[in-house]
Every structure is written in structure tokens, then in C-alpha cells.
Amino acid sequence: MYKITLIPGDGIGPEICKAMVKVVESTGVNIEWEEVIAGKNAIEKYNTPIPKHVIDTVKKNKVAIKGPITTPIGKGFRSVNVTLRQELDLYANLRPIKTFKGIKSRYEDVDLVIVRENTEDLYTGIEHKLGEYGAESIKIITKEASKRIIQFACDYVNDNNRNKLTCVHKANIMKLTDGLFLNIFRGICEKHDFEYNDLIVDAAAMNLVLNPEKxxxxxxxxxxxxxLSDLCAGLVGGLGIIPGANIGKDYAVFEAVHGSAPDIANQNKANPTAIIQSAVMMLKYLGEQDKAIKIENAxxxxxxxxxxxTSDLGGSATTQEFVEEICKHIK
Structure with missing residues (x-):
């Protein structure tokens, strides 16, 4: 039996997490879910968006899956997602981007993976005001963090029968920070047999829209x-179908990467595909390949x-009807 931390989140989070649990359990995998709250509901109960016991339970169980959590814009509490990544040292964010036949998209045969460094850069949150003149945010890129995320990406290419690794950067302008990241990328990739190249971030954005299949x-x-992971989600149908994983040396947190959509909460119309696909990634991480493939095929x-x-996919099914259809195919 696996013991997994479940963080339902805000808005539609509890609904789609309930749907995900039903789909996962229909495969026959034996999981005990330890449910804890974070986000807006946690503030009301604990006066903090991420109580210490939430971090503690993830450390104990090693694996967690979470629904979307609202982050205030420009004020209020700091992102729960960022806090989890930094507290648990979840240094790799993995976002597979793949087209599904039957889901409306302008592209066919997109099958790419974004590997994102998850702990530093501007997300360290080091900011300060410059008097009344303005504000400054400090970008941190370190050798250690760059080496481990690039090695993670190389291992992913080798372990998943992939063929090519592309480094995205802005080293033509940020010669010290992005230059460091790029130089480490080249040094590590020299030792591998697969094809590798690099691309300036603005060119990457354009080329992903023009030819994502490349x-x-x-x-x-x-x-x-x-x-870019959100841009790529738009290529294949939107954030509502894209999974996400945050992986570190000791812990892993899987998540739906879309918003909490409070406007449709508790209406039985939310699309749970993203959290279900995240559960597929979680099962693969646990070594339950057969169970994961059952859900993928369904x-x-x-x-x-x-x-x-569901309505966002052009239909009229409720969340419950959609989930029941998936479970029918699994069984």
C-alpha cells in the first residue's frame, strides 16, 4: 500500500481531486490518501496558507498530489506552490505537452517535454524598493542548481528514449546568469550521445508556435x-489537460497546473483531465506503469x-459523467 498526501486546493480543486481519486482507485492500485488543506481554506483555519503539518506530511509520505491553489496577484500571501518547491527542494518541474486525438488543436503530433529549474532565478523572491524611484528583483542562477536540472534533463532523455535536448536561455543579454546556465549545459551534454542545441528564449517562443513538432x-x-510551459499547453488544448510534476531528490509533488476557477466551483462542470494526467505521472513515478497506462488508454x-x-472540450458532460466514462474504459 502507498500512503500519499492529497492537497485538494481551492475553487474546483476539491472536485477534480475527488474525480482523480476515483479514476486512480478504479485501476486497483492500493493507496491510502492523507488529506490536508492549504491555500485560502488553510488561512481561515490556521492563519497561514501552508501550515507546517502540510510540509511535514509530504516529508513523511514522500509523494503528494495537489489541486490548484489561488495565489493573490501583487499582494497577499506568497505562492503555496513556490513554498512547497523550496521547502522540499523540488528542483525539477516536469511538464509533458502532448496532443490528444479528439481534442481541438491547431497542431498534430506534438510530443515535447518542458524541464524547468524550480528553485531559483527570479522566483527566489528577493526584491526591494529603490526609494520612491522603483523596485528591483534579483535573478539568482547558481552552478549547483544549473548542474542538477541539466543532468535531470539528460537523464530524462536517456531513460525515456528521447532523441534531443534543447537549452532555452537569454545569454546574449544576461551573459553572467544565463551565460552560466548555457555553459554548464554544453559541458554536461558533451558527455552524452544524443543531439543537443540551444535557443534564445524569444526565438523559442516563436518557433514553438510555428513548428512545435520539431x-x-x-x-x-x-x-x-x-x-513557455503555459505557451506549449495552449498548443495542445490548454492547461485543462496538461499535467505537472515537481521532483526532488527525496520528494515529489504532482499537480494540476491550471487555475482554481472559483467561478465554476461546486457546479459539477470542471474538467479533471489535468489532475488525472498528473496522477498518471505519479503512478509512473511509483513504478505502477501498468496502472498508469490503463488510465492513459482510457x-x-x-x-x-x-x-x-466537459464543456471546455466542446461537450456538455458533467465532471461526474466524464469520470464515470473513464472508469468504464479502465474496467
Whole structure:
């Protein structure tokens, strides 16, 4: 039996997490879920968005899966996602981007993976005011963090039968920070047999829109990864179907990367695909390959048939109907 921390999140989070649990359990995998709250609900109960016991339970169980958590813009509490990544040293953010037949998209045969450094860059949150003149944010890129994320990306290429690794950077302008990241990338990739290249981030954004099928695995610092992973999600149908994983040496947290959508919460209309796909990644991480493939195949069938789709996918099915259809194909 696996014991896994479940963080339902805000808005539609509890609904889609309930749906995910039903799908995962329909495969027959034996999981005991330890549910804890974080985000807005935690503030009301504990006066903090991420109580210490939430971190403690993830450390104890080693693996967690979470729904979306609202982060205030420009004020309020710091991102729970960023806090989890830094407290647990979840240095690698993994975002597979893949087209599904049956889901409306302008592209076919997209199958790429964004590997994003998860602990530094501008996301360290080191900011200060410059009197009344302005404000300054400090970008941190270190050798240690760069080496381990690039090595993670190289290992991912080798372990998953991938063919090419692309480094995304802005070293033409940020010669010290991004220059360091790029030089480390070249030094590590020299020791591997696969093809590798690098691309300036603005060119990467354009080329991903023009020819996303040309890319395989892409590794980059934190900010570029945040932006380009969402851009790539838009290529294949949106954040509602894209999974995410945050992986470190000792712990892993899997998550739906879309927003909490409070406007449709508790209406039985949310699309749980992203959190279900994140659970697929979680099962693979646990070594439950057969169970993960069962869910993947069920999703493919449901999308191909196109009969039971939530409203964001062009259908009229409820969350519950969509989940029941997936479970039917699994069984």
C-alpha cells in the first residue's frame, strides 16, 4: 500500500481531486490518501496558507498530489506552490505537452517535454524598493542548481528514449546568469550521445508556435519554463489537460497546473483531465506503469469517441459523467 498526501486546493480543486481519486482507485492500485488543506481554506483555519503539518506530511509520505491553489496577484500571501518547491527542494518541474486525438488543436503530433529549474532565478523572491524611484528583483542562477536540472534533463532523455535536448536561455543579454546556465549545459551534454542545441528564449517562443513538432525535451531556468510551459499547453488544448510534476531528490509533488476557477466551483462542470494526467505521472513515478497506462488508454478512448466531454472540450458532460466514462474504459 502507498500512503500519499492529497492537497485538494481551492475553487474546483476539491472536485477534480475527488474525480482523480476515483479514476486512480478504479485501476486497483492500493493507496491510502492523507488529506490536508492549504491555500485560502488553510488561512481561515490556521492563519497561514501552508501550515507546517502540510510540509511535514509530504516529508513523511514522500509523494503528494495537489489541486490548484489561488495565489493573490501583487499582494497577499506568497505562492503555496513556490513554498512547497523550496521547502522540499523540488528542483525539477516536469511538464509533458502532448496532443490528444479528439481534442481541438491547431497542431498534430506534438510530443515535447518542458524541464524547468524550480528553485531559483527570479522566483527566489528577493526584491526591494529603490526609494520612491522603483523596485528591483534579483535573478539568482547558481552552478549547483544549473548542474542538477541539466543532468535531470539528460537523464530524462536517456531513460525515456528521447532523441534531443534543447537549452532555452537569454545569454546574449544576461551573459553572467544565463551565460552560466548555457555553459554548464554544453559541458554536461558533451558527455552524452544524443543531439543537443540551444535557443534564445524569444526565438523559442516563436518557433514553438510555428513548428512545435520539431522539439523534443527542452530545459531552461525557472522564469522561461513557467512562461513557455503555459505557451506549449495552449498548443495542445490548454492547461485543462496538461499535467505537472515537481521532483526532488527525496520528494515529489504532482499537480494540476491550471487555475482554481472559483467561478465554476461546486457546479459539477470542471474538467479533471489535468489532475488525472498528473496522477498518471505519479503512478509512473511509483513504478505502477501498468496502472498508469490503463488510465492513459482510457483517456485516449474517451477523447477519440468524443461523446462524453466537459464543456471546455466542446461537450456538455458533467465532471461526474466524464469520470464515470473513464472508469468504464479502465474496467
Amino acid at each position: 522539439y523534443d525535451v527542452m530545459v531552461m531556468p525557472n522564469l522561461y519554463g513557467d512562461i 483517456l485516449k478512448h474517451v477523447f477519440m469517441e468524443g461523446k462524453v466531454m
